[in-house]
Amino acid sequence: MSTQGKVSLPVIKRLPKYYRYLTNLAADGKDKVSSSELAHMMGTTASQVRQDFNCFGGFGQQGIGYKVDVLLEEIGRLLFGSGELLPTILIGAGRLGNAVSSFIARDTNGYRLLAAFDINPELVGHQMSGVTIRPLDELESFCLENKPAVAVLCVPRQSAVDLSDELVRLGIQGFWNFSHYDLSVAHPEVTVENVHLGDSLMSLGYRLRNQDS
Amino acid sequence: MSTQGKVSLPVIKRLPKYYRYLTNLAADGKDKVSSSELAHMMGTTASQVRQDFNCFGGFGQQGIGYKVDVLLEEIGRLLFGSGELLPTILIGAGRLGNAVSSFIARDTNGYRLLAAFDINPELVGHQMSGVTIRPLDELESFCLENKPAVAVLCVPRQSAVDLSDELVRLGIQGFWNFSHYDLSVAHPEVTVENVHLGDSLMSLGYRLRNQDS
DNA sequence: TAGATTGTTAATCGATTAACAATC
DNA sequence: TAGATTGTTAATCGATTAACAATC
Numbered sequence: 001m002s003t004q005g006k007v008s009l010p011v012i013k014r015l016p017k018y019y020r021y022l023t024n025l026a027a028d029g030k031d032k033v034s035s036s037e038l039a040h041m042m043g044t045t046a047s048q049v050r051q052d053f054n055c056f057g058g059f060g061q062q063g064i065g066y067k068v069d070v071l072l073e074e075i076g077r078l079l080f081g082s083g084e085l086l087p088t089i090l091i092g093a094g095r096l097g098n099a100v101s102s103f104i105a106r107d108t109n110g111y112r113l114l115a116a117f118d119i120n121p122e123l124v125g126h127q128m129s130g131v132t133i134r135p136l137d138e139l140e141s142f143c144l145e146n147k148p149a150v151a152v153l154c155v156p157r158q159s160a161v162d163l164s165d166e167l168v169r170l171g172i173q174g175f176w177n178f179s180h181y182d183l184s185v186a187h188p189e190v191t192v193e194n195v196h197l198g199d200s201l202m203s204l205g206y207r208l209r210n211q212d213s
Numbered sequence: 214m215s216t217q218g219k220v221s222l223p224v225i226k227r228l229p230k231y232y233r234y235l236t237n238l239a240a241d242g243k244d245k246v247s248s249s250e251l252a253h254m255m256g257t258t259a260s261q262v263r264q265d266f267n268c269f270g271g272f273g274q275q276g277i278g279y280k281v282d283v284l285l286e287e288i289g290r291l292l293f294g295s296g297e298l299l300p301t302i303l304i305g306a307g308r309l310g311n312a313v314s315s316f317i318a319r320d321t322n323g324y325r326l327l328a329a330f331d332i333n334p335e336l337v338g339h340q341m342s343g344v345t346i347r348p349l350d351e352l353e354s355f356c357l358e359n360k361p362a363v364a365v366l367c368v369p370r371q372s373a374v375d376l377s378d379e380l381v382r383l384g385i386q387g388f389w390n391f392s393h394y395d396l397s398v399a400h401p402e403v404t405v406e407n408v409h410l411g412d413s414l415m416s417l418g419y420r421l422r423n424q425d426s
Numbered sequence: 427t428a429g430a431t432t433g434t435t436a437a438t439c440g441a442t443t444a445a446c447a448a449t450c
Numbered sequence: 451t452a453g454a455t456t457g458t459t460a461a462t463c464g465a466t467t468a469a470c471a472a473t474c
Binding site for chain 3: 036046053058062063064066
């Protein structure tokens with residue numbers, strides 16, 4: 001079990017989805033579930049479900065299925081570790097930043113929002129999802145003092161290019177990146193999760209126009 | 214050329230990214246680019262770039278490279294068709310809906326925002342990204358009259374389950390889905406682009422905690 | 427015991443990468 | 451012509467699916 005390093009990205013991307021469906025099952029009072037039931041709900045195959053779970057060390061019971069609470073606990077540990085929250089800062093407190101901040105602030109996701117930053121003086125000083133918006137000048141001193149591990153970027157492309165260099169220098173280990181710029185190419189040494197909303201929207205357009213469901 | 218149906222999803226997902234980088238190249242005044250230059254910028258291989266472009270019908274020049282304007286035009290046509298915008302409605306005008314609406318309203322993405330809907334009476338009547346927020350009761354009559362093709366869902370999980378059935382019944386062909394619920398399983402007959410922000414955040418957490426860049 | 431369902435190995439499928447002839 | 455780079459086929463790689471023995 002916990003055979004680190006051999007878990008592929010496709011599997012990792014499915015973990016939160018498993019977690020969601022299992023939470024629903026638990027809420028419905030189900031205590032056992034089979035790989036085929038889970039597969040049906042998730043729109044995948046029983047084979048894949050079993051294969052995925054076995055990346056970590058099978059926690060099922062042959063002939064019976066999986067216990068929902070065991071799965072929730074195991075996958076929960078994988079996703080959230082031993083419970084320590086990842087100290088996080090957000091940069092860019094516009095509309096997108098505002099919406100996104102609420103996801104980080106929810107303590108069910110495993111993060112702790114320390115502060116938000118913006119260049120716009122009109123926003124500075126306001127509260128957002130429980131933290132104060134600070135001027136960008138304070139970024140360096142804040143990071144040196146508070147050692148955030150994760151930065152969430154909700155800024156335009158051009159700012160993101162410069163900011164990411166600065167942030168990596170300041171010891172940031174991961175980015176949740178909404179900027180229109182690909183951090184993983186410039187900074188392969190950090191962990192990046194890109195959310196390119198414009199790209200997502202455009203590829204939907206392609207599929208719709210080409211009638212490919 | 215335009216050999217429909219044989220373009221795989223991974224290729225489709227890369228199209229907007231090509232489009233972005235080519236736009237930058239054009240802005241920088243470059244008129245030619247090689248597959249290896251593009252690959253370097255995008256963090257992929259020259260082989261993949263050529264393979265991708267050949268899904269549609271090679272528009273490069275052997276020995277020379279690709280002309281930036283030709284690529285932009287061809288990929289632009291793939292992404293945006295002949296220029297008609299996809300009539301779109303948005304449901305859920307909260308913080309996330311508000312942020313997301315600006316992407317749809319930008320006419321560079323190929324969509325036209327017709328209206329927004331919300332159950333919250335306090336939001337109804339306000340303007341958002343150029344359209345009026347309407348009460349959810351008007352959804353059916355609005356759809357019958359205006360025939361939107363795409364619906365953007367920025368509502369909680371439970372509402373999404375019911376709404377998607379209703380919207381498919383009303384003739385919606387595609388969803389840009391931000392709700393915490395998987396539309397593609399319930400409605401395989403429509404085109405769905407899921408953006409699960411919580412899932413994205415959780416999988417970033419896994420990777421950070423397991424030091425897997 | 428019989429039925430069910432996992433764990434795990436093997437087969438298939440598809441996407442990425444490499445190689446190279448065609449050609450500008 | 452020589453150098454460069456595409457178009458395209460072949461090889462590799464990895465992920466998904468199928469199959470089946472182990473076992474509850």
